[in-house]
Amino acid sequence: DAKTTQPTSMDCAEGRAANLPCNHSTISGNEYVYWYRQIHSQGPQYIIHGLKNNETNEMASLIITEDRKSSTLILPHATLRDTAVYYCIVFSGNTGKLIFGQGTTLQVKP
Amino acid sequence: DTGVSQNPRHKITKRGQNVTFRCDPISEHNRLYWYRQTLGQGPEFLTYFQNEAQLEKSRLLSDRFSAERPKGSFSTLEIQRTEQGDSAMYLCASSPQGGLNYGYTFGSGTRLTVV
Numbered sequence: 001d002a003k004t005t006q007p008t009s010m011d012c013a014e015g016r017a018a019n020l021p022c023n024h025s026t027i028s029g030n031e032y033v034y035w036y037r038q039i040h041s042q043g044p045q046y047i048i049h050g051l052k053n054n055e056t057n058e059m060a061s062l063i064i065t066e067d068r069k070s071s072t073l074i075l076p077h078a079t080l081r082d083t084a085v086y087y088c089i090v091f092s093g094n095t096g097k098l099i100f101g102q103g104t105t106l107q108v109k110p
Numbered sequence: 111d112t113g114v115s116q117n118p119r120h121k122i123t124k125r126g127q128n129v130t131f132r133c134d135p136i137s138e139h140n141r142l143y144w145y146r147q148t149l150g151q152g153p154e155f156l157t158y159f160q161n162e163a164q165l166e167k168s169r170l171l172s173d174r175f176s177a178e179r180p181k182g183s184f185s186t187l188e189i190q191r192t193e194q195g196d197s198a199m200y201l202c203a204s205s206p207q208g209g210l211n212y213g214y215t216f217g218s219g220t221r222l223t224v225v
Contacts, residue, residue, distance in 0.1 A: 034213065043114075043201050043216030044153065087152060096166055097143060098214060100152030 004088045009105040018075040022088030025069045031092040037084040078108045114217035122223045130188045131220045135204030145201040
């Protein structure tokens with residue numbers, strides 16, 4: 001599975017949109033982009049995933065560029081409870097396991 | 111179903127002792143995964159099962175570590191002769207086969223402290 005690159009940390013004001021970028025320039029055609037988040041002392045939580053189309057669910061939106069080499073996770077109205085580490089993972093299912101990187105620590109500030 | 115359950119939540123043990131953790135996955139999920147997470151790092155893959163078969167083990171899983179899933183339901187992870195370097199959060203996750211369209215559901219983890 002391809003590797004991803006994320007900023008180490010980001011800040012966001014409460015109530016504003018949080019846009020978390022991810023680069024995955026070596027992604028191959030059968031690999032999906034997954035996003036998880038981990039709130040302190042809890043297990044990672046699935047947020048959203050996509051292949052090439054933009055996706056939206058009740059938690060977030062995922063924007064994938066046309067060349068699929070990068071993506072952005074959007075939390076439309078960040079709250080203090082969205083403070084967490086966000087992981088972008090490229091996964092095809094072939095290897096049978098998710099591989100986590102360091103992720104982005106998002107700090108939502110009042 | 112209340113999700114993936116891990117017990118105990120916390121374990122403090124003396125160096126050299128054996129410890130065992132338990133994971134109860136979501137009942138209809140046939141895949142079960144173990145990860146280890148140290149402070150400031152992302153979770154590291156240890157091993158996974160499909161039903162009762164252990165399909166892959168990471169190099170991180172030394173011979174002091176053993177995992178079982180005897181009936182394809184719950185799983186145990188045992189660490190023998192614990193070392194201080196084993197101190198970490200041990201996470202369990204489950205998914206339908208492959209997890210491609212559903213993601214993994216993680217438990218809250220077992221935090222191990224070796225003193």
